[in-house]
Amino acid sequence: MEPIDAEARPKEEISVGYAGRIFRRIQKMIDETGGQAGGIIRVLQQAQGLFGYLPAPVIKTISRDFKIPLSEVYGIISFYHFFSTVPKGKYVIQACMGTSCYVNNGAQKLLDALKKELGLDPGGITPDGKFSLETVCCFGCCGNSPTMAVGDDIYTKVKPSKLKDILNSYR
């Protein structure tokens, strides 16, 4: 895959190649959702969905098209936990650190087991780019704690001994 050019160039110059296609996608998102309430957050969400994170050139494009200073766009990105400016793994693993998971004494054990199994600290990504590890507060499955998510799949009552099997099904 061709890397995206770090500098966001004017629209008309980018007409061919991968970067052009990507920028057209972003442009389309902005045209379609930019006008709605909170358009910039919706566009950032879609862009993150597309890339898995928010690359600098994309952020610059959004800043330019929304006519919002780059510093303010970064202000929004850094405020919300869901946005990331560094690449995430193909599967984002989220360990729940909510009250119920914590009180049930399982959250920390599960996180420790995940750290050991993946060789990562929260915020890290495996060298093959397959998994990245994060902590979150609550999927609302508190009745079945401890919980974790791999991508969009939520796992409940996770025993550290079962972790290998779960992760292997994604490897």
Place this chain on the structure above:
Amino acid sequence: MKIVVPLNSVKELENLREQAQARLVEQAKKIQVKVHLGTCGISSGANKILETFVRQVDSRKLSDVVVLKAGCIGLCGREPVVTVFAPRKEKVIYYDLNEDKVSRIVDEHLVGGRPVMEWVLPLDAPLLKLQEIRVMHNQDLDPMDIEQYIARGGYQALGKVLTQMKPEEVIDEVKKAGLRGRGGAGFPTATKWGFVRSAQADEKYVVCNGDEGNPGSYMNRAVLEGNPHSVIEGMAIGAYAIGNVRQGYAYVRAEYPLAIETLGHAIAQAREYGLLGKNILGTGFEFSVDIFPGAGAYVCGEETALLHSIEGERGNPRQRPPFPANVGGGLFGKPTTINNVETWSDIPQIILKGADWFASVGTEQSKGTKLFCLVGKVNNTGLVEVPLGTPLGKIVFDIGGGIPNGKKFKGVQIGGPSGGVIPIEYLNTPVDYEAVTALGAIMGSGGLVVMDEDSCMVDVAKFFLQFNKDESCGKCTTCRAGIPGMLQILDKISRGEGTMKDLDTLEELAEMVASVSLCGLGQTSPNPLLTTLRHFREEYEAHIIDKRCPAGVCKALVAYHALEDKCLPTSDKGYLL
């Protein structure tokens, strides 16, 4: 594909209701197997159970059995759960299912007519009997099918207000019902609507707050996943009562993908049926709802922060007044009412069944029922709906079935990171807005986390302060710097380095953070600390004076010593002989 003609009058809605109801009656002539598919159920394997039932029923050509999808019924700790409705028989609830159990249920129950009693949850179990199901009354229906909701009288309340009631009468009815905000603060809903109605503006908004960021509670998720149309209908009724509202927003946190999907589907269906859009039920009333998925910020549950977020900014709270209900204070500067998911879903039933019906349960000050999430160290974890004013002990011990593994109850945390821990002495406290506040906690959205003797209260206070520290937006110095200050002292205490003077400092800091911070997050952030300090002071003192953690949680204070009589002889190299 089914072609839907938008409903053009209340009469047409009534006709559709009759048809849909007839279909449900027809369906009830068969044996219905309803698989409950909330997030809890799906993560416990309910989809596989559904597939297995479908496969077995198909392969054995059981023409008098239908397998259906339904919302969550709240037995979260016992998922996957399946309810079997057979004609002229009482329903049968199976819990803790797995794929292997399915064929025996098919053999003995669906074919043989004898329920497999050992896997059945008795209908007279306190867990079911002591609940008062009102908000959750549609959880046996398929949330993806608007016609099932209509069959149960759905959108009738909207039809009624649009054709038979003046907006003021709607507000009066809600006022008479005594409905108070289910998001936690308990502000009277009708009063809030009245403020927005009387604000002078040609454009106003209604907002549904589904940013249920409070860890340990998921009532809103269950309602959005199981009964989304009740929220949409409630918002439409609110929009009519307030006037000049054409657009509503449902802010749903991004951690709830299934809730967003279900609500999005429900909105699209309502639009298709002419129950949202330009000319609702042919009355000329216009109203639409849009979902705004959150982006992961707890503080966005605060109303002014939430509005900033919908406007596409950082979710920083701001000074009130102007309140969102005022001109210049709401969404895009327009007067706005913001109500919780559960509050909105209460509205249609208040209109349809009347204020008196709603107010027939509850206490003098707190009417109606409330959903609670009973989680933590308790036998029956899950979602329970009880009248407000039900004693805490009844919820934890009778419905919740007490503490597992013979452990001792220590306290129940109510209200999340803004709430507090209530000890055993107060288990007779009726759970209503005033009584809980009097104990130093808040009702919050209804999360109840039960803790046993293995939980250390200093550690619990640390946990919540850490959460509030992470989620503080950083605008007010007291919150940004005060919470880490308190956390530092707590850390010191949990290492056994605290002094009694630290407790005074903590109280002083807490007072300052609570009184000076701008929004609810900062103002209530010391609550977990203050309530544990008030109700479990001896535990703090044990950490400080005896250098001991009674629950054995604070690692620095756990001393290990060898029991000499239990020691086995080892060689000089250290291995067992």
